[in-house]
Amino acid sequence: MWRPVYPQGNLEHPSQSTLRDANNKGLDASNTTWGSSILSNHDGKFTHSPRSTERRAKHAADKAFLRMQLLDKSPMSTDWRIPLDILQQAAEQLGLQESEGTETIMVPEGSLARLNGGSGGALWEIKLRNGCQVQILDRETRITDQRPVVLRGSPQTRDIAKEIISSAISGFNDPNPTVFRQPGITFVRSTSSDRNVLSREPPVRAVWTARSDVTRRKRPHQVKPPRTWTATTLANYIEDLVDSNVSRSMHDRLDQKGETHVDEIADIIRGLFNDPSKGEIIFVRALNSALTFLYKFELIHLVRALFLRAEELKIKMVPETFNIMLRGAAAAKDLHNFTFILKIMIKRSVRPNAATWVAFLMAIESKPVKLQILDTMRSMEMLQDRSTIKDAVAQITSGEMVGYLKSGQDLHAFMGDMDNRYGPDWLSVEAANRILHDIGGQGAISEASELFKIMADRSLRPDTTSFNTLLGHCLYQRKVPAAMHLLTSMELDWTLIPDSSTFDLIFKLGWNLRHYNICRVAWHYACMSGKVSYRMHKLVLQSLLRDPSTKIQTIGEAWRASAGQFIVGSAFSGEGHSPKIPQPDYSSSDTNVNSDLLALPEIDGKLMREEAARLLIETDLMSVSSRRPLQRFSSLLRQAWLKDTRVLEKDKLARDVDSLKSMLQNPVNIPWRPI
Numbered sequence: 001m002w003r004p005v006y007p008q009g010n011l012e013h014p015s016q017s018t019l020r021d022a023n024n025k026g027l028d029a030s031n032t033t034w035g036s037s038i039l040s041n042h043d044g045k046f047t048h049s050p051r052s053t054e055r056r057a058k059h060a061a062d063k064a065f066l067r068m069q070l071l072d073k074s075p076m077s078t079d080w081r082i083p084l085d086i087l088q089q090a091a092e093q094l095g096l097q098e099s100e101g102t103e104t105i106m107v108p109e110g111s112l113a114r115l116n117g118g119s120g121g122a123l124w125e126i127k128l129r130n131g132c133q134v135q136i137l138d139r140e141t142r143i144t145d146q147r148p149v150v151l152r153g154s155p156q157t158r159d160i161a162k163e164i165i166s167s168a169i170s171g172f173n174d175p176n177p178t179v180f181r182q183p184g185i186t187f188v189r190s191t192s193s194d195r196n197v198l199s200r201e202p203p204v205r206a207v208w209t210a211r212s213d214v215t216r217r218k219r220p221h222q223v224k225p226p227r228t229w230t231a232t233t234l235a236n237y238i239e240d241l242v243d244s245n246v247s248r249s250m251h252d253r254l255d256q257k258g259e260t261h262v263d264e265i266a267d268i269i270r271g272l273f274n275d276p277s278k279g280e281i282i283f284v285r286a287l288n289s290a291l292t293f294l295y296k297f298e299l300i301h302l303v304r305a306l307f308l309r310a311e312e313l314k315i316k317m318v319p320e321t322f323n324i325m326l327r328g329a330a331a332a333k334d335l336h337n338f339t340f341i342l343k344i345m346i347k348r349s350v351r352p353n354a355a356t357w358v359a360f361l362m363a364i365e366s367k368p369v370k371l372q373i374l375d376t377m378r379s380m381e382m383l384q385d386r387s388t389i390k391d392a393v394a395q396i397t398s399g400e401m402v403g404y405l406k407s408g409q410d411l412h413a414f415m416g417d418m419d420n421r422y423g424p425d426w427l428s429v430e431a432a433n434r435i436l437h438d439i440g441g442q443g444a445i446s447e448a449s450e451l452f453k454i455m456a457d458r459s460l461r462p463d464t465t466s467f468n469t470l471l472g473h474c475l476y477q478r479k480v481p482a483a484m485h486l487l488t489s490m491e492l493d494w495t496l497i498p499d500s501s502t503f504d505l506i507f508k509l510g511w512n513l514r515h516y517n518i519c520r521v522a523w524h525y526a527c528m529s530g531k532v533s534y535r536m537h538k539l540v541l542q543s544l545l546r547d548p549s550t551k552i553q554t555i556g557e558a559w560r561a562s563a564g565q566f567i568v569g570s571a572f573s574g575e576g577h578s579p580k581i582p583q584p585d586y587s588s589s590d591t592n593v594n595s596d597l598l599a600l601p602e603i604d605g606k607l608m609r610e611e612a613a614r615l616l617i618e619t620d621l622m623s624v625s626s627r628r629p630l631q632r633f634s635s636l637l638r639q640a641w642l643k644d645t646r647v648l649e650k651d652k653l654a655r656d657v658d659s660l661k662s663m664l665q666n667p668v669n670i671p672w673r674p675i
Helices: 014-025 050-073 081-097 109-115 122-130 155-168 231-243 248-254 261-274 276-281 284-296 300-313 319-331 335-347 354-363 367-379 386-394 400-406 411-422 429-441 447-457 464-477 480-493 500-513 516-528 534-544 555-567 609-625 633-648 657-665
Strands: 038-040 046-048 101-108 133-136 146-153 186-188 203-205 585-588 593-596 627-629 672-674
Touching: 081 335, 081 354, 081 367, 101 109, 101 155, 109 146, 146 155, 155 231, 155 284, 231 261, 231 276, 231 284, 261 276, 261 284, 261 300, 284 300, 284 319, 300 319, 319 335, 319 354, 335 354, 354 367, 354 386, 367 386, 386 411, 386 429, 400 411, 400 429, 411 429, 411 447, 429 447, 429 464, 447 480, 464 480, 464 500, 480 500, 480 633, 500 516, 500 534, 516 534, 516 555, 516 609, 516 627, 516 633, 534 555, 534 609
Parallel strands: 186 203
Antiparallel strands: 038 046, 101 146, 133 146, 585 593, 627 672
């Protein structure tokens, strides 16, 4: 096993060198200033007095401490071999101390829905946070409405798993799960074999499920604190805080203090952890949720303060606590800080797990080094777990596909080579998204459909990030037809809902190509779903605030002057009605477009242009609580694109003023329903 060689330096005490020189020169040691601390044995050998030995030990310790401090600040502090050696030593030492075992607990039958329930279930949370394996035994093994649940892991991880399970099923009284019935459909249990096969009524298999409470977007102060503060209610409150989500434009409209949504949450978290009355109820679950949020928004100073506070409270930390901080350092590519946190983890006798190694892969930029770390994980038999190999291989897939495409090979050749190296279980959604980024960067967006088919064959579903990755390349390459195809596949084939990034990318694509109707549809669908990005808000506001007395000399100026008024405001007119949009007065010339924009209408003759513009935008943003679209986003967007194309296909916007006037007077209609 490789070991790093640290610079040792000269640890020889000054008295030793002086004594050696004296002997060489034939001097009498008793005449030296240090001679009183040297004692002579009968055999002629010299020994140090106890006092001198103590001074020598302190001097050596000081030099060793200084050397390590210089090492941490030197270029060697970014040497990847140092954390690799630490992880290998920890696997040998702490691995023996934290031997895994099993434990069986009994859980109410009806509460199992709260443990399963997909990505929001407690089982997923347990696996993510500390790596403890949880297995729910068969229904036949239950005892008086209690089902056995087996926990497999170290004693520490099993304790955390029991805490999470107790929190998930707390307050559950009904021993039987709730059954939701629909008239005309027969409900049968999954273990039932006595159903009538001749019946034409479609049976519904019994499954565990949990009702998810869909809440509207809230600001931090709208998240109600619990009436009684306990460890569970405090952790739930922090999780609700960090899950609250308000777009920047919406936050600026609702809160004029100048404090961002993130700052408000961070202030509340700081207050909770510094409150002396809550020190006894702060445990690792609340700590991990807070650390995850703070690292996500790079509030490193608060992370340090929070960690020191957790040390003061003597919170029992788990591997995931340190993994959160390690992933934060890895995301910043700060290997020095990564090594520092890893040393603290080992010093606290917390055993690194597979997620720690994956975080180490995230911190490394060199592909050969990543492959060497992956080989080390394979030799330690860490890649036998499916989730581990998926997470680990995902860190090395970036850029792999580029070489295949440049050499004329296709996606299937790449997938075959990866299967030969890592087996058929290596592909994950994260790895697929990295491959999609390589595909889009090479302009081979058509290859994405093949990757989606491969994912479906391996029981994987692309997520919104998958499509947003490709839409980002469509924006860069200005490929509107490819973007339309991707959105249709996203909504129809995979039933995914566009998020804020989706609307932002489509809006920016239309803005760059000066497509009025594409921008208008993207804007209002984003408003009705509460997903308007800051960039969208800024572009529209700048267009509305344009001085109407400014003469338009270029096509770009004509677009920026008219786009805002076309996009916002009275576009919401209900189904079957065409909006009335204030139009600029254009006059054409041979080389350019000149116009004088009509001023935005003043309200009661009191509001200035800026106030009127903000009022128009605010009215649109409020539609999130009053309107819902009646048509799919991809369907209406395609209509908008076709309508824009008819005007722009001749590529002479500067001279075709009549076509522009016609389009501005007849925008695509956006049907909606009230809620």
